[in-house]
Structures are given as C-alpha cells and as structure tokens.
Amino acid sequence: MATVIIPLPNEDFDPSEVAISWWVLTRLGHKIVFATPEGEKAHADRVLLYGQLGFWNFLLGPRDDAVMAYKNMSLSDDFCNPISYRQIEKRDFDGALLPGGHAKGMRPYLESGEVQKLVLKMFKSNRPIAAICHGVLVVARTLDPETGKSVLYGKKTTGLPRFSERLAYRLTRGKMGDYYLTYPQTTVEDEVGEYLASINDFRQGPAMIFKDSPITKWLGFTVRDGNYLSARWPGDAYRFATTLSGMLNGK
Numbered sequence: 001m002a003t004v005i006i007p008l009p010n011e012d013f014d015p016s017e018v019a020i021s022w023w024v025l026t027r028l029g030h031k032i033v034f035a036t037p038e039g040e041k042a043h044a045d046r047v048l049l050y051g052q053l054g055f056w057n058f059l060l061g062p063r064d065d066a067v068m069a070y071k072n073m074s075l076s077d078d079f080c081n082p083i084s085y086r087q088i089e090k091r092d093f094d095g096a097l098l099p100g101g102h103a104k105g106m107r108p109y110l111e112s113g114e115v116q117k118l119v120l121k122m123f124k125s126n127r128p129i130a131a132i133c134h135g136v137l138v139v140a141r142t143l144d145p146e147t148g149k150s151v152l153y154g155k156k157t158t159g160l161p162r163f164s165e166r167l168a169y170r171l172t173r174g175k176m177g178d179y180y181l182t183y184p185q186t187t188v189e190d191e192v193g194e195y196l197a198s199i200n201d202f203r204q205g206p207a208m209i210f211k212d213s214p215i216t217k218w219l220g221f222t223v224r225d226g227n228y229l230s231a232r233w234p235g236d237a238y239r240f241a242t243t244l245s246g247m248l249n250g251k
Contacts, residue, residue, distance in 0.1 A: 002095055003033060003093050004032055005093040006032060008035065009042065009107075009109035013109075014100050015070045016237055017099040017133060018070075020234070021241040024237075024241035025244070026078075032078045037085050037108055038084050063211065065213070066234065089117060095122070101134060102168075103179060106134060110137050112138075119142040119151065128247040130230070132236065133234075136157060137192065141195070152196060155201065155228055158203045158230045161189055161205070164232070205223075205232060210235065211234060211235035220237070220240060
C-alpha cells in the first residue's frame with residue numbers, strides 16, 4: 001500500500017478531480033493524506049458542486065458519479081482530518097497528486113511555496129507525482145535550485161488547454177463574470193509553456209468532448225514522462241488516477 005499526499009486549498013478545488021482520484025486510489029489499496037493551508041477541512045467549488053452554472057451544468061459540472069464520490073470522500077477520516085501545509089515536509093510520502101480547480105480560492109494552493117517544496121522533493125527522489133488541470137501550474141512553478149529552471153523543463157506535459165479554458169469563460173461570463181479565469185491575464189497552457197524547454201512539449205490531446213469512466217478509461221488523456229504524470233480536466237480523472245496507481249506499484 002502506497003501513501004499519497006493530496007494538497008488542497010481551503011475551498012474551490014474541483015470536486016471531480018479530487019473525489020474520483022480518491023475513489024480510485026483507495027479502492028486500489030492506497031492510503032490518502034490530505035493537506036490544507038492550516039489543517040482545516042476543505043470544501044470543493046460550491047458553484048460546481050451545487051449545480052449553479054445553469055444551462056451549462058451538463059457540460060461543465062460534475063457527473064452523478066463524481067458527486068457521489070465527493071459525498072463519500074467528505075465523510076471519510078482522510079478528508080475530515082487533513083494535515084497542514086507546514087506538516088508536509090515532516091512526513092514521507094510514496095507519491096503526490098496535485099488536483100485542479102479554477103475559482104479564485106485556488107490561488108493560495110497554486111502559489112504555495114510549501115507545496116512547491118513537496119513537488120521538488122518528489123522530483124528529486126524520483127517518486128511518482130501526478131498533476132491534473134490547474135495542478136500542473138504548481139509543478140511548472142517549482143524551480144530546481146540547481147538549474148534555476150522549472151522541474152518541468154525538458155519534460156512533456158499536458159494541462160488545461162487554452163481553448164477549453166477560454167471557451168468555459170465565454171460560455172459562463174454572462175452569469176458568472178470572470179469565475180472561470182483563475183488568472184485573467186493568462187491561461188494554464190500559456191503559463192506552463194513559458195517554463196518548458198519547447199512549447200511543443202505541451203500536449204493538448206484530443207478534443208475534450210466525452211468524459212472517461214471506470215469502464216471507458218481509454219476516453220481519458222494523460223501524458224507520462226518518467227515518474228511525472230499529467231492530465232487536462234475532470235474527463236481524464238479515471239485514467240489519471242488508475243495510471244498513477246500503476247506508477248505507485250512500480251509499473
């Protein structure tokens with residue numbers, strides 16, 4: 001059994017990316033440790049969780065399986081008793097999973113130096129680390145002090161594609177304003193691309209139309225480069241978590 005750390009912000013993380021990953025990994029025998037800024041129980045993005053996107057809920061909101069997984073996760077000891085970011089460096093983990101989310105409450109997590117220290121430790125020790133959607137920003141922003149460059153420099157990755165991020169904003173701005181713009185001045189793809197050795201190292205993958213499931217994991221898209229794994233959106237979550245489990249098991 002591997003122990004996987006999942007850092008979260010206090011609020012606004014994507015319920016599907018976290019809960020589906022938790023569901024898959026725990027059922028495959030792994031232990032999850034959650035971490036939040038001060039060790040308090042986190043809460044997912046309420047707009048997504050409670051279906052407040054109106055007409056666009058069917059496209060952008062979580063599916064029933066993700067909502068059920070979130071309800072179960074939110075009652076688990078793992079989720080109800082997180083450690084604080086400060087405690088992360090005092091513990092040892094077999095792997096790390098960095099989820100995404102786009103609302104403004106994500107920023108303290110996306111910008112956390114303590115979480116970046118975790119990322120650097122995982123890369124230096126060659127242990128599995130997986131990032132999905134905006135979580136890829138945390139990895140990209142982590143600099144290797146020996147090179148002064150991102151730990152992603154020279155690696156292949158995916159993340160939330162520019163087109164999809166801007167499309168979600170355009171579809172919802174009338175009702176939600178800039179809710180879908182975590183950083184209005186840039187996108188995940190654009191910022192991550194600045195840290196890579198080549199812009200071609202960012203893989204957009206196929207059209208994001210269908211979400212994967214426990215029996216259609218092939219619909220998901222991930223990019224693996226050594227012990228680093230990345231994915232784009234909730235529709236990749238089952239394949240993402242299952243692939244991470246294989247990496248934890250030495251596959």
